[in-house]
Amino acid sequence: MKAIIPVAGAGTKLRPQSYTQPKALIPLAGKTVLSFIIDQLKDAGIEEFVFIVGFLGDKISDYVKEHHPDIQAHYVSQQERRGIGHAVNLTRNIVEGDEVFISLGDTICEYDVAAVLNSPHSMIGIRKVDNPRDFGVAEIDNKGFIESVVEKPHIPKSNMAMVGIYKIRESELLFECLASNIRKGLLTHGEFNITDALHCMIGNGVQFEAFKVDNWFDAGNKETLLRSNATLLRKYKATADPSQFENTVIVPPVSIGNGCVIRNSIVGPNVTLGENTFLDQSIVRNSIVGAFSNLFDIVLEHSVIGSDSSVKGETRSLNIGDNTSIDLG
Template identity: 30%
Template sequence: MKAVLLAAGAGERLLPLTATRPKHLIKVAGKPILQYCLEAVKHAGINEAVIVTHYMDESIRSYFGDGSKIGLKISYVEQPKILGTGNAAGVAEPFLDGDFVLIYGDLLFGRDAVKDVLAEFKSGKTAAVMGVVPVDRPENYGIIEKTADGKVKGIIEKPAPGKAPSNLANAGVYVFSKDVFEKIRQTKASVRGEWELTDAITMLAEEGKTVLAAELDKGDWFDVGRPWDLLDANLWALNRMEHKVLGTVEEGAHLIGPIFVAASARIRSGAYIEGPAYIDEEADVGPNCYIRSGSYLGRKTRVGNAVEIKNSIIMDGTHVGHLSYVGDSVFGERCNLGAGTITANLRFDDGKIKMMIKDKVVDTGRRKLGAILGDGVKTGIKSLFMPGVKVGAGSWVGANCMVERDLPTGVVVTLKQDCEVKQRE
């Protein structure tokens, strides 16, 4: 049996981070999201995978190569246009010769998830088994409807509040027989002009084919669709990592709790690190800084004197040199923060923080949320970021500026001020 992983989408809701990388390559706890999916496939006893790509196709191919580094044989096929999950699955058909696993490659789930869904499929004669997970807000997901005998009757996309037939959401992990491709070809385009895999599943059920649901643990599944989801996903992954200190830890540094320190990383004297935390290769931490739980410091990052990092993702090559606070934030690669840069992460009224997503104001549901910076952002001294703001890749924020709203890619923000100069008496 082979696995198909859908990794074609551009991830527009994750901008500005996805302006320079596919969402599937965003790292949490040291590994890209897609790698967690591939490792779950391997854990289920599957040795061959087909990755369906489109956006920044070459980045994914270059990162995973032939799959030998993670013990898989990986093939690639490009979806010519983004035309929905059904169309994406369809382009993989020539690579398959029987039953297969299909996974949305922008999800995080426990390593047993694929194994459990596959076991349900093998337990009887079924056309499909789909992983499902209980959710608190069904109106945000595709929700399954069941028959009296527990089979899947259909999938309702984002039902109106209070109208959902259950609280079981489509988890994006499936096992199919090849019958599904006939149904994909019979589906009609949605109002968005896309062909949806869920429509094909509903057609299978309506024709009397057996479609079953395998319920996954709610705490072991994340839909990483929006920037703040990355913080939850990162913490989830950190709580499951191996505690290991391989790098250099100077005398006077303190490491408390589960922490991974890569072999070429250096923790300088006076650094205080609370786990779970992950310090990647060639990271340079300290002296005299505070890394709080839930933080991932990427490769070649630099965190210097009097810096506090709390529950944040700092991507490769980013420098937070000194006298700065970064809380509940995600910073892209190769950012450089001037002294005194502060991310505010809490409203005065203690209310939920909102963020602009695709031109709509969205309630994040989070009481604490800092800033999201794209790759290559630079800040001058005493730059301030209000909760929930996003800054596009390559933008520069000048000294003493307070960023209160989102900034696009490649802009320069400076503060105009009038200074009076007098002769001393």
């Protein structure tokens, strides 16, 4: 089985961070979204991964080589952002008829990965949502099999959203449906969606079993990123020893990267600090700060600060990209 991880999206809702950093590499609870996904699948026995990259794709490949050198990694470039269906179709020559496990690169889900991989059926991850119009939606029969799927319906017939995780045994049919939809120009909301290919597969007799994920952490925009960071920090009871830092109070949960220097500050709760970050005379709460950043005389609340950034002065809620210097004094 091969894992397919689409990470070619531009991450427009996470700008300015995504101008210089793929959203799959945004720090989250001491890791990255991409590492959460890879570790889950590695632990379940998957060794071969296909990454669909685009803008800043070299950062994805460099990260994987450094942090996951034990996996067999392939890279496919999606030059035009034409949807997840178009992206997955680019991997056909690498998949070569094997079963595939597709996991979108901006979402972390908690579920029994081994049980999904060992199921005799193709499977689609789902979760009940309040507003299904924002998602691909699945209708499920009383035996747990999916009767139909539709992408972002105006009038949903179900509140079961597809979370972006698919185990597909019939990969040749998947690629036939994808290629057919692309040839026909079958666009939904301006893109070639994988949902339309799944609809095609169901029409050709494939049985997809639904499985519910226990938790669904989204990194699609600043608000959901910060909520996911806080939830994961609490889940893993992340903390740090305040005695390592001069005149500093740590309020768990927090994740503090290696090499950080913190003085005269209060950090937490719900804070992730990237490695080699420097804080002095600052208070940071409910925030994510990238690696190699410098914060001085600042109170940060509900903020996302990119890597290699410098910020000082006053109280703010900020959303700052990489390589930025701001003086609020």
